[in-house]
Ligand SMILES: Nc1ncnc2c1ncn2[C@@H]1O[C@H](COP(=O)(O)OP(=O)(O)O)[C@@H](O)[C@H]1O
């Protein structure tokens with residue numbers, strides 16, 4: 404699909420407006436001839452700089468919602484708007500460029516390239532955005548220092564601890580200063596103490612860079628540190644009070 408022109412002049416608000424809005428989202432999957440309705444009528448607005456936790460039982464649709472917000476999947480109906488722009492109208496190439504520029508992703512498993520160094524992994528989004536190698540390298544170095552990996556720049560991913568690997572994944576996610584960071588159980592694979600540090604880092608970076616942050620987590624103590632917490636129940640979003648459980 405050709406979407407020439409839609410991104411011309413587009414910018415993401417720095418004010419207090421919404422970064423992303425989900426309107427009336429429905430999403431189902433068909434498997435083995437059976438259709439499962441995962442999300443039913445989801446409405447959500449996330450503002451500039453806001454931090455939001457999404458909790459809920461396994462299989463309720465947390466990752467699905469994150470993928471829809473992150474434009475990795477399309478809803479059956481409803482729309483995802485970024486500063487008013489309906490991303491379903493973008494063609495594949497523009498959508499990839501949009502994601503690269505405005506959205507950062509961190510997953511439970513880091514998805515880094517194991518044979519490459521920390522700095523090479525973090526340079527990739529900048530190279531995709533057609534930055535020169537020298538400036539991409541400088542940018543990657545700055546961000547790796549920011550996540551506390553000043554002394555690990557030239558280490559290959561396999562030579563790093565789990566916590567350090569997640570820090571590299573975080574650096575890669577924010578290297579182009581996205582307006583929205585989406586993290587799907589980013590600490591799920593780490594011990595409690597390391598997980599807490601990575602989570603604190605995510606929150607701190609969100610605040611410092613005025614970046615909206617949505618984190619899916621099973622850790623209610625971590626969810627409590629976020630500005631707002633929602634849970635998915637029977638395909639719908641509800642307010643959640645993680646303090647109730649601790
Ligand atoms: N690509 C897919 N094809 C078929 N079913 C899927 C697909 N992705 C997710 N599902 C189903 O949708 C439901 C929600 O999945 P998911 O969003 O991964 O849950 P959560 O992240 O909350 O554990 C599950 O029942 C899962 O099996």
Ligand SMILES: [Mg+2]
Nearest residue numbers: 465466467587
């Ligand atoms: Mg999930």
